[in-house]
Amino acid sequence: MATIYEVSKAAGVSLATVSRVMNGNARVSDRTRDKVLKAMDELGYKPNSIAQSLASNRSNSVGLLVSALHGSFFGNMMSTVEDVLRNAGKHVIITAGHSDEQQEKDAIEFLLDRRCDALILHAEAVSDEYLLELSKRDVEVVLINRRIEEMAEHCFYTDNELGGYLATKAAIDAGHTSIAYISGPLFKQDATERLQGHKRALSEAGIKFNPQLMVEGGFHEDEGAQGYLDLVAVNQPFTALVCANDEMASGAMTAAREQGVLIPEQLSVVGFDDVLFARYLYPKLTTIDNPIQKMGNEAAHWVLEHVYKQKKTSAHTNLFAPKLVVRDSLMEIK
Amino acid sequence: MATIYEVSKAAGVSLATVSRVMNGNARVSDRTRDKVLKAMDELGYKPNSIAQSLASNRSNSVGLLVSALHGSFFGNMMSTVEDVLRNAGKHVIITAGHSDEQQEKDAIEFLLDRRCDALILHAEAVSDEYLLELSKRDVEVVLINRRIEEMAEHCFYTDNELGGYLATKAAIDAGHTSIAYISGPLFKQDATERLQGHKRALSEAGIKFNPQLMVEGGFHEDEGAQGYLDLVAVNQPFTALVCANDEMASGAMTAAREQGVLIPEQLSVVGFDDVLFARYLYPKLTTIDNPIQKMGNEAAHWVLEHVYKQKKTSAHTNLFAPKLVVRDSLMEIK
DNA sequence: CTGTTAGCGCGTTCAT
DNA sequence: ATGAACGCGCTAACAG
Numbered sequence: 043m044a045t046i047y048e049v050s051k052a053a054g055v056s057l058a059t060v061s062r063v064m065n066g067n068a069r070v071s072d073r074t075r076d077k078v079l080k081a082m083d084e085l086g087y088k089p090n091s092i093a094q095s096l097a098s099n100r101s102n103s104v105g106l107l108v109s110a111l112h113g114s115f116f117g118n119m120m121s122t123v124e125d126v127l128r129n130a131g132k133h134v135i136i137t138a139g140h141s142d143e144q145q146e147k148d149a150i151e152f153l154l155d156r157r158c159d160a161l162i163l164h165a166e167a168v169s170d171e172y173l174l175e176l177s178k179r180d181v182e183v184v185l186i187n188r189r190i191e192e193m194a195e196h197c198f199y200t201d202n203e204l205g206g207y208l209a210t211k212a213a214i215d216a217g218h219t220s221i222a223y224i225s226g227p228l229f230k231q232d233a234t235e236r237l238q239g240h241k242r243a244l245s246e247a248g249i250k251f252n253p254q255l256m257v258e259g260g261f262h263e264d265e266g267a268q269g270y271l272d273l274v275a276v277n278q279p280f281t282a283l284v285c286a287n288d289e290m291a292s293g294a295m296t297a298a299r300e301q302g303v304l305i306p307e308q309l310s311v312v313g314f315d316d317v318l319f320a321r322y323l324y325p326k327l328t329t330i331d332n333p334i335q336k337m338g339n340e341a342a343h344w345v346l347e348h349v350y351k352q353k354k355t356s357a358h359t360n361l362f363a364p365k366l367v368v369r370d371s372l373m374e375i376k
Numbered sequence: 377m378a379t380i381y382e383v384s385k386a387a388g389v390s391l392a393t394v395s396r397v398m399n400g401n402a403r404v405s406d407r408t409r410d411k412v413l414k415a416m417d418e419l420g421y422k423p424n425s426i427a428q429s430l431a432s433n434r435s436n437s438v439g440l441l442v443s444a445l446h447g448s449f450f451g452n453m454m455s456t457v458e459d460v461l462r463n464a465g466k467h468v469i470i471t472a473g474h475s476d477e478q479q480e481k482d483a484i485e486f487l488l489d490r491r492c493d494a495l496i497l498h499a500e501a502v503s504d505e506y507l508l509e510l511s512k513r514d515v516e517v518v519l520i521n522r523r524i525e526e527m528a529e530h531c532f533y534t535d536n537e538l539g540g541y542l543a544t545k546a547a548i549d550a551g552h553t554s555i556a557y558i559s560g561p562l563f564k565q566d567a568t569e570r571l572q573g574h575k576r577a578l579s580e581a582g583i584k585f586n587p588q589l590m591v592e593g594g595f596h597e598d599e600g601a602q603g604y605l606d607l608v609a610v611n612q613p614f615t616a617l618v619c620a621n622d623e624m625a626s627g628a629m630t631a632a633r634e635q636g637v638l639i640p641e642q643l644s645v646v647g648f649d650d651v652l653f654a655r656y657l658y659p660k661l662t663t664i665d666n667p668i669q670k671m672g673n674e675a676a677h678w679v680l681e682h683v684y685k686q687k688k689t690s691a692h693t694n695l696f697a698p699k700l701v702v703r704d705s706l707m708e709i710k
Numbered sequence: 711c712t713g714t715t716a717g718c719g720c721g722t723t724c725a726t
Numbered sequence: 727a728t729g730a731a732c733g734c735g736c737t738a739a740c741a742g
Contacts, residue, residue, distance in 0.1 A: 045719055056729040061721060071727060092435060092491055093719030095426045096734050103469075111455040112652065117446025124445060124472060128483075133469050133490055135437075138458060149462075156467055157426055292656050299658070318446065322626050324633075324658030379735055390713040395737060405711060427735030430718050 044085040053081035064089060095157070103133045104160045104345055105153030109141045114288075114317035116164070119186070119338035123162060126342035130350065132159075143167040154181065160345045162186060162338075166230065182349050184341045187232065187334070189360075196344075198337040198360055202232045205330045205364035206239025209284050209312045212328065212366050214247045217375040218282035218310060222255040224269040224294060226286040233261075236286050236314065254278050259290050266293025274301070281310060281375055288313040288320050288329055295323065295371070306373035316367050325370035333362045378419035387415035398423060429491070437467045438494040438679055439487030443475045448622075448651035450498070453520070453672035457496060460676035464684065466493075477501040488515065494679045496520060496672075500564065516683050518675045521566065521668070523694075530678075532671040532694055536566045539664045539698035540573025543618045543646045546662065546700050548581045551709040552616035552644060556589040558603040558628060560620040567595075570620050570648065588612050593624050600627025608635070615644060615709055622647040622654050622663055629657065629705070640707035650701050659704035667696045 046064075050057040055074055062068045063078045070078075081087075095101045106123055108116040124134050135156060139146035146168050153161055160182040165173065170190050177183040177193050189197045213221050223240050226233030241251050254276045259265035266285060270293070273280070283298075285291035291313035295305055303309050305325060313320060313329035320327040340359060346352040380398075384391040389408055396402045397412045404412075415421075429435045440457055442450040458468050469490060473480035480502050487495055494516040499507065504524050511517040511527050523531045547555050557574050560567030575585050588610045593599035600619060604627070607614070617632075619625035625647035629639055637643050639659060647654060647663035654661040674693060680686040 047719080057720080058722080058730080059728060062728085065721080067721095069727070074727080088489055090430075090491065090719050091489055092426055092429045093734095094721080096424075096430050096718085096736090097720040097722080099721095099734070101426060110451075111458060112451025114448070114652065117444075117451070120470075121445040121472060124470065128471065128486060133486070135467050136454075136458065136470050137462065138455060152462060152467070155422055155425055157424065318448065319653035319656045322653045323656055381735075391736080392714080392738085393712060396712085399737085401738095403711065408712080424735050427718090428737075430720090431735075431737040433718070433737095 043090070044087045046087075046089070049078065049081045049085055049087050052085060053077045101157040101159055102131065103135055103156065103158050104162060104349075105150075105156065105158035106134050106136045107139050107146065107149050107153070107161070107163045107165060108136065109139055109164060109166060111136065111138050114319055115315060115334065117318060118335035119164075122335045122338040123342045126339060126346070130346055130352065132346075132350065139165060139167065141166045147172070150176065154179070160184070160349045162341045162345065164188075182345065184344055186337050186341055189231075194360065198340050198344075198362065200232070200332050200334075200337070200362050200364055202235035202364075203239040203242070205314060205332065206236030206286075207243045208239070208364065208366050209236075209314055209330050210240045210243035211246075212368075212372060213282040213284060213310060213312055214243060214249070216282070216310065216372055219247075219249055220255070220278075220280040221249070221282045221284060222273045222280040223257075224266060224273070224283065224285045224290050225256060225258045226261045226290075228258055230261075233286055240284060252278065255280055259286070261287050261289060263289045263293035266290030266295075267297035268293075270294040270297040281308075282312070282372070283309060284312045286314055288315045288317045288327060291327055291329070291371075292319070292323055295327075306371050310372040310375070312372055320367075321369065323371070328369045328372040329367050330364045331367050332364055336362055377424070378421040380421075380423070383412065383415050383419055383421050386419060387411045435491040435493055436465065437469055437490065437492050438496060438683075439484075439490065439492035440468050440470045441473050441480065441483050441487070441495070441497045441499060442470065443473055443498060443500060445470065445472050448653055449649060449668065451652065452669035453498075456669045456672040457676045460673060460680070464680055464686065466680075466684065473499060473501065475500045481506070484510065488513070494518070494683045496675045496679065498522075516679065518678055520671050520675055523565075528694065532674050532678075532696065534566070534666050534668075534671070534696050534698055536569035536698075537573040537576070539648060539666065540570030540620070541577045542573070542698065542700050543570075543648055543664050544574045544577035545580075546702075546706060547616040547618060547644060547646055548577060548583070550616070550644065550706055553581075553583055554589070554612075554614040555583070555616045555618060556607045556614040557591075558600055558607070558617065558619045558624050559590060559592045560595045560624075562592055564595075567620055574618060586612065589614055593620070595621050595623060597623045597627035600624030600629075601631035602627075604628040604631040615642075616646070616706070617643060618646045620648055622649045622651045622661060625661055625663070625705075626653070626657055629661075640705050644706040644709070646706055654701075655703065657705070662703045662706040663701050664698045665701050666698055670696055 046060050050060045063075050137149035139149050164186045185197045189199045225237050257269045257272050259269045313327045316329045316331040380394050384394045396404050397409050471483035473483050498520045519531045523533045559571050591603045591606050593603045647661045650663045650665040
């Protein structure tokens with residue numbers, strides 16, 4: 043591998059000049075620039091990014107924390123982030139936190155050790171205080187799917203309340219009045235917000251919220267199945283079931299079908315997130331689009347602008363509006 | 377951030393000694409080791425991994441190329457690779473090649489520029505020659521889901537022929553004799569191997585391969601749907617449909633159902649890969665487990681041993697055997 | 711067992 | 727506009 047020194051010799055200039063044409067900083071005469079470019083080309087010169095990092099105190103790498111690399115929820119977001127940043131010559135180190143506080147902290151420490159210039163975090167388990175503390179260090183931190191008042195500008199998140207509202211409203215608009223709800227774990231902010239939206243839709247329609255028609259799950263498929271069975275057990279008939287995410291909707295649908303219930307003829311189901319497999323379900327799931335990939339896009343661009351001083355491409359949105367995705371699992375009722 | 381120099385001063389030793397205790401290389405007396413450790417602790421010292429890389433000519437990072445970050449196929453593999461390597465203190469740079477030759481080359485160049493110590497590649501579009509050339513550079517290269525004779529030891533792949541055989545054999549064992557097949561794109565090695573397996577199963581059972589009952593798809597869902605329609609159009613009845621991957625199986629199932637065909641009562645379907653959503657399909661898809669996460673695990677351990685000189689944990693397998701996953705989409709016929 | 715010294719490849723003053 | 731020289735933080739000989 044040719045070094046900058048060899049290039050400078052080949053071009054008959056100093057090594058500082060080579061550095062200048064690489065970075066396009068200071069002004070260099072066209073003649074010498076051409077000489078240098080030619081030498082670089084002939085030697086097949088590639089800058090050593092590690093040496094660049096050491097000298098410039100910039101690693102040109104950004105850390106990305108997600109809950110899990112597999113699963114349907116993060117794929118598009120990771121993809122977007124990787125795409126945007128790599129096109130800018132930055133590299134992305136992806137880590138998984140598995141929704142566990144210690145593992146999230148470990149992952150973040152790891153990224154810090156790697157001297158990431160910025161961190162894009164989908165952190166579910168660590169506290170607000172930890173994140174605030176982190177943001178005071180010398181890395182830029184942006185948060186996905188989470189809002190902390192003190193660093194609001196660094197947060198990109200969905201209007202979960204609106205999403206919850208839209209999901210239940212869709213059922214109401216289809217004529218349903220007995221609507222059950224399987225919630226996410228209520229210690230999570232997004233779960234409680236979605237539930238609030240659910241309640242608002244009910245009350246706007248003059249339907250009284252019935253605690254017996256609500257169960258709390260953990261966002262996993264099996265809890266959707268169990269949730270459905272629990273709801274049936276209380277013996278309060280319902281014609282529509284709104285779930286706080288698609289996994290639980292899938293579990294509930296499977297459980298219902300195993301009981302001989304026809305979907306959507308006898309039971310309408312609405313999910314939340316619109317993950318990849320939502321359209322593979324049978325019937326195809328009516329759900330709420332959670333624009334997580336847009337958040338990833340915004341987060342990546344934010345980093346480009348604020349950390350790498352790229353020029354602003356567009357105004358930033360911090361709050362993203364979910365919307366209803368109509369498919370086949372919700373049916374009109376008379 | 378404290379540097380190694382500050383630690384050495386605080387501990388009253390030379391900076392080389394600090395380096396030694398960090399790397400555990402040469403022997404250091406317990407007393408001085410303790411002094412150093414104590415100083416590191418008090419200063420909250422963290423080695424600068426970039427400086428380490430520059431000095432040691434090791435980046436401690438390995439590049440991973442997959443076709444796409446989203447989608448169901450790579451999730452578990454990425455997850456395994458990340459997990460294994462991060463636990464060893466290495467970091468993974470994930471890039472996407474989108475099954476496109478130029479994009480794959482770009483991604484690989486990017487990883488090379490980043491001075492990765494090793495490359496784990498799921499490359500679909502670049503040529504064998506390109507990969508062979510690459511392997512002669514100063515990075516270790518390992519291939520997933522691809523076999524190149526000249527670098528066989530660096531290849532981890534599924535026995536696709538066996539997989540194709542098992543899929544069709546399952547249908548035959550269930551009593552089917554008219555079996556249609558939707559293949560993957562035949563310019564891809566895995567697709568042709570699976571097809572060969574299909575044919576072998578047929579011939580072993582004394583069933584003549586009927587070209588009219590075979591269509592070529594591109595591994596995507598819509599091509600599964602179209603493939604089903606094309607198969608029906610030739611007017612040769614079949615009771616089972618084997619698809620070269622789960623996406624196409626899903627598409628075919630949807631298309632069939634839209635025609636009023638009951639699955640599996642009127643049509644049995646078998647997939648391939650056992651991607652995440654296979655069990656979310658209705659009916660749950662009977663398919664072939666493609667042990668891609670095991671390959672990822674092997675690849676990661678291989679890198680640890682051969683590049684980072686970790687001690688061997690177990691013997692390596694290069695060839696992985698797929699197996700049948702029985703669910704609900706394949707039904708016995710009398 | 712420990713200290714000295716010379717790079718690793720590049721960015722960045724400060725002169726010229 | 728260009729060159730010389732220093733420093734980024736660390737590893738790896740080489741001495742002692």
